[in-house]
Structure formats: C-alpha cells, structure tokens
Amino acid sequence: LQDPRTIRKIVSVDNRSVLAFAGLTADARVLINKTRLEAQSYRLTCEDAPSVEYLARYIARTQQKYTQRGGVRPFGIATLIAGFSDPTTEGEEGKPVLYQTDPAGTHSSWRAQVIGGRNAKSLREFLEKNYEDDMDEDKSVRLAIQSLLEVVDSGAKNMEIMIVKADGKAFMEESAIDAVVKKIEEEAEESKEAKKSSD
C-alpha cells in the first residue's frame, strides 16, 4: 500500500556522492538536508565538487555538535557515505571510498561496512569472513545481497541496491536483484544437498 519512493534509505547528497542511513528517518532527513546545502555551498565557494571525505567530516562534525550542547539530543542515525576520490595530480584515477559516521560524531573509512539492525555485529563478522580485496562488481553485489538476506525476508522487494561507479550511479533493477537472490539460494541449496549426501 505504501509508495516505496517515499521511504528511500539511499539518497544523493551531491552529483557524485551517495548516503545511506540507519536509524530515525526524521533525524536523517534533517542531517541530509544540511549536508546537501553544505555540498552546494562548497561548490559555490570552491568551484569544485566536495570530496566524499569532506562530506563525511562535515556530517560527523554536525553530529558531534549535537552531543555537546544544551537542549538538544544527538541525531539518532548512523550513515554510510559512498563515492569516488578525485584523480591525483600524478594522473592516477579516482578510487571508490566508503565512510561511516555515528551518533557520537566519529567518522571512519571502510572497505566494507554494515550499519543498523540488531545483527550489525554478526553481519560485520560475516563481511570480514567473505570480503576479498579487488572484487569485481558482480562479486561485490553478491556479497552485499548475501549479507542483506541474513536479515530481510528473501525478495528483491525488500532490498534497495545502489551501485556507485566513477562515471555515475544507479539503482539496481528489481529483476536484476531477483536474479542474484535466486542464484544465491540455489547455491545454498546445492551445498546443503552436497553436505547431506557426504554425511
């Protein structure tokens, strides 16, 4: 019954930066609006796009401010900000970067991270076990969906996947997510059968 467009948990804060959050949606909206304004303000004064790291620092700084003042409460959200770093002056291409912020106001960089829900800790262990360096897009998408499947009821309708690349970003089509989900479930079945027959 609900219009899914209105409960997006993955939003753009700038042309090349994307933010996903976990926690109080109302608080997220306020913080995201502040961040969008800051990104445009940066573009106006510096005539350049803000780096992902700059935005993460800004969000963290804002979240911290609300922990050390009277009459306010901390933002009840943790965020994951993703994008690409700028190409270096030596001509190296930009690299994908992922930052996390929390209600305390800390920000840190991650190669893989999970926020929200009650199982964040165990899911992080799952990621640590299965993350490999230099995974390609398909493998990374698979890992993300595998982790999500641990906490959501199976189905692409319960998932949002945004893929951020150097030249742009796009949400994954529901049919594409379904295909990966199916493959994962099939392979899980096969390994279960293999285990049974070997016992």
Place this chain on the structure above:
Amino acid sequence: MDTVFGVKYDGGVVIAADQGNARSILMYQRNLDKVVPLSSHSAVGVSGPNADLVNFSEYIQKNIALYELSNDGMKLSTHAQANFMRGELAAALRRGPYQVNVLLGGYDESTESSSLYFLDYLASLQKVNYGCQGYASSFCLSIMDRDWKEGLTEDEAVAIVEHCMQELHTRFLIAQPNFIIKVIDKDGVKTSKFGADPADT
C-alpha cells in the same frame, strides 16, 4: 557595456552575449562566457559588473542544483526559475542590489515548449518572445520587432541574432568583436558558436 540577446523559436530559445570584460579604459578579457547554464535545460545571459554577474549567476545556479537534489530530481520549470531569480533580485534591491540585467531562456520537457524571460536590476520580470539588454536594445530591438515571427526554426532565430550583431558592428560606438551564442532545446544547452574560446587557457 554588455550586450545580451535572446530569441525564442519553435522548440527552443537562443541566448547570445558579447564576450568582453572591461572596466574604465582597460579591456581585461575578450573571451568571457556570459551565458551561464542554470540547469540542464536553461541558461541565463547576464550583463553588469563582473562581480555581480558571476556572483549572482553562480548563486542562482547552485540554489537550483540544491532544489533538484533535495526534491528527488524534480526539475524547476523555466517559469519557476525566473520567478526565483526575480525574488532574489527583489530581496536584495533594498539592501545591496545586484546590478545585473538578464535574459533567461529555457526549455520545459513537461510542456515541450521554450520560454524567454527579461529581468532587470530593479527586479522586473517579463515573459517575452525576444529581447536585448544593454545599449544594444537601442539598435536591435527594432530589428527583432521586424524579423521575429511565430514558428521560427533554430537557424532562423540564430540568423536574427546575427543580423543584430551585424547592426552593432556597423553602428555601435563600442567595439564588441566576439559574441557567444548558445541554443537551448529538448537536448539541453549547447554552444552554437563563439568568437573566442571561453575555456581557461
């Protein structure tokens, strides 16, 4: 003194401006681009002191970008952009006015039509079919009055602009050798031609 032209045609709008940047007896630059894109399908030709020209147009540009980002990619119509711009001019008028005179042109995909708006430093706003800013209006409005008609093509609209440029080259005291002409249609904003490459050297 800057010159800005705008001509609406069937399916788009042409915005042109001279490329000079001068003050007092000094000519700072001959390749300035005074037609600033505000969104994917709109641009504004600005005239006035360089500080206000750049400051005001960039300010409006970033605010329009903020709106699109904050509203799930919804684009502001040309009419809305013009009224927003006028509001900012009016608010600043009794504080510290922006000394800019502009012609804002845009193409709206929702109505599949183009529009052109005339705004001046006193925060006037008027939808027009063609217009000029600067001393050029004394020479060229009459040419546009004569040449413009309903249902022009892009080439015909650019021809009107070039007719006006020719008149200025003949009769206007101040030499403005370089003009930049931009066209806005369903495919967005593109530069049709320029006298000097505005790219930073």
